[in-house]
Amino acid sequence: MKIALLGYGKMGKTIEKIALNRGHKISLKANQTPTSEELNAVDAAIDFSVPHAAFQNLSACFKNQIPVACGTTGWLNQYQEAVELCKQHKAKFIYASNFSLGVNLFFELNETLAKMMRKFEAYQVGMKEIHHTQKLDAPSGTAISLAEQIIENSNYSNWKHPAKNLAKNELGIEAERIEDVKGTHTITYTSEIDSIEITHKANSREGFALGAVLAAEWLANKKEPGVYQMKDVLNTLKS
Ligand SMILES: NC(=O)C1=CN([C@@H]2O[C@H](COP(=O)(O)OP(=O)(O)OC[C@H]3O[C@@H](n4cnc5c(N)ncnc54)[C@H](OP(=O)(O)O)[C@@H]3O)[C@@H](O)[C@H]2O)C=CC1
């Protein structure tokens, strides 16, 4: 399949390597919003760009009916608008705050743990993410997804970053930036007696990149237009 890489930075370059190994062709490497002419020459697009560009890039894909997998974080205030636009143009779209298999397993673990802990009010939940110093957004998209899962399955009502002056029902997210850290997320349940902690640590960017390529392949093969989730892709691969 012919792929457009929207964003040819750290992730774009890792995705290129994985996509070529899977027999795809990279027809476009763009560090700016693509033109319709450029998009019409590809089968699918993968957007790992910057927060201020993601919505514009997605709009260009929807208008040209190019299936698009988007991993860019930090633009979610426009997510609903993107969903509407995708439906309006009968396009195909997946956004995932994290495309790696490991983090998607971690999402399942997080949800199960939150359900288990719901009735034990002695435990306070805390979250911390660590990423490299070039990251533009905080907290990470993955931390937001994890926090939303906990909120849905507990008595917490909202998340807060930075994690200061928290009300009882606020889930604090701490973010630390350390050179070259690929992405670490930790959730801690703390009582006076003990702590329970789960951590996912990415050792490289390859897991994110493989997941994004699998999502783009899945979208390109999907007949029905729509807004999909990484869960849909992984469920198909499991069956
Ligand atoms: N969902 C997931 O699994 C993951 C998500 N991410 C997210 O992906 C995004 C990219 O991460 P990363 O590759 O590390 O970041 P980089 O900064 O390394 O790369 C971003 C690239 O986007 C380019 N860019 C700038 N403006 C546009 C535009 N209008 N259209 C297309 N490209 C543009 C930049 O070009 P220039 O330098 O010329 O400005 C740069 O090459 C981030 O939001 C990050 O949080 C990262 C890893 C995993």
Ligand SMILES: O=C(O)C1=N[C@H](C(=O)O)C[C@H](O)C1
């Ligand atoms: O910017 C990154 O590098 C990453 N961003 C994503 C996020 O914001 O959650 C995913 C991963 O943690 C790496």
